[in-house]
Amino acid sequence: MSSVIDQKPANAPTEDRPAAVGVQLSASLVIALKAIRTNSVRSFLTMLGIIIGIGAAIISVSISQGAGQQLQEQIQAFGTHVLQVRPGSSFFGGRRQGAGTARPLTDRDVQAVAELSDQVEAVSGRIQSNVTLLAGGRNWPTQVQGVGPDFAITQSREIIEGRNFSEGEARGGATVALVGLTVVNELFDGIDPVGARIRINRSPVTIIGVLEEKGANNFGQDQDDVIWMPLAAVRSRISRSSGSVPDNAGTITIKVWDDLDVLDVQAEIEDLLRLRRNLRPGADDDFAVFNFAEFIRARNETQALLGFLLAAFSATSLVVGGIGIMNIMLVSVTERTREIGLRRAVGARRRDVLTQFLVEATVLGLIGGIIGMLAGVGGTYLAAHLGEFPILISPWTLAGAVGIAVFIAVFFGYYPARRASRLDPIEALRFE
């Protein structure tokens, strides 16, 4: 007697089949891939919700992370403790007057703010005017800024050659100037210009220092294409026409001590200026204190809202995608009822059937997640290209997105899988 049958089973029964988990999983994986491939169109449609959800999630997270990173850079570049005061009503106020018609801020206002020295580290007025610089037969159009000696501190800007102008020079309106590197390059071929004399609107001006390189600001303006002079000098010699008030200080830039709450100081300064300008209680400010950090924060809130909407959209898609998976798996379980009955008859335990369908859900989620990830990365670059957004695609975002896809698939696949595992083998075998 040859044959397969009259031997004792080689898989000698042990008390507890020490679950052949690895083998079982890889076998389930094969079944799952086969089931998915057999119904490839249906499987793709099933995964579509997951794909869209994951794609949208990646786009939203990448855009908001990019915006957040840019925000940090901007805050670091500008400083969170810098305030700007402009004449004219608040940016967001009800009635708006033209800035030019408002009562200007004056040197005495600057002085008054400076006296809050326990709160204010540095303060400076600033008026600006477009001028043409003349030096040794060359000329260069640029912007002259009339500022106080503390302006450099408010801008966190070093003087890399020469020196800053003194209080006395500032007060006296001395015709001395600090220049940016672009000006140095254009007029002096990059050679140290300290001590050189140039002409601005026929006034002779002596260069006493060079400003640290800053590059372009967020609006693309070259911050090195600039010349700084004492405010009084600009007022009296260069832009005489500007303003009818003789001590017009233009806008005031204030650096608040780093350890203070900038909003508290802002309120203090507002009170001070209202008092100085004799504004009755209840009357609108006729000046505006501009807080750059607040501005960025407000813009960030807009971006956060956009991100939230996209996140809500992607969450909705994921739930819809999960329901899609549940729906298709319920169909699949029904279609394969007899197969489940057969598997149970030949020895599959409930948990084997459960595992099989959970693996199938996992594979659906994994494939959907990976396709969604690719779509999301593509969509992010497209959005960045079209909308000129800053983006930041981190590997954690991608890994997290795929993880969420798998979680959603397993979560929504659990019910159908459990249903499959609970089928009565006898009824399942008879199912037509």
Added chain:
Amino acid sequence: MNAPSAPATETLVECVGLGKDYVMGDNVIHALRAVDVSIQRGEFVAIMGPSGSGKSTFMNLVGALDTPTVGILRIAGQDIGQMSSDALARLRNETLGFVFQQFMLLAKTDAIDNVKLPLMYTRMDPAEKDRRARAALERVGLGQRMDHRPSQLSGGQQQRVAIARALVNRPQMILADEPTGALDTVTAAEIMALLEDLNREGVTIVLVTHEEEIAEHARRIIRFRDGRIIQDSIREVGAA
């Protein structure tokens, strides 16, 4: 727990006062009432009876697919009534083989993988699984059709694949539920001859049929009616 391979006189299935009730709405249906019967290792038993007689219920119990309401059922020494769902699955996997009227092969899956199905739930070296599946297919005469899918095989061949699947775990007993019900007479005879061969080689076979001709192949016929055994007869040496 598990009985060792033993002489042909050993009891493989033992029923004592075996009963099974089903609740259908307000009614309790006594599908099986106080059945006392035992099947020895190496027997070839045909179960007969009209529909509703209890023969299917009996087969489900003997196949460890269902558990009794009352009474004792031992299969290969194991008390079915006391076993967990997992333990029953293991018993089916290691001790029993099933053959169905509708073959129950997985479509889009070739013969060898269909035969391997029970081994999926057994811990075994993949090469050994492959070797066993090939041997089982060769045993039923389909050595040349291993990579054919069910749709590429005739009904008789499909049932042979199903028998190979029932054999692949080297079961002590094969339960065949109307195995020839979907086949023509000639093919049915071939399948019965195969089952007789297997029985001669030592496998216990329990067969459900409503055809007397098919039942003739068995040495023992148990007839059910109204949930009870009404006849249990052993024939003189049978088979061609």
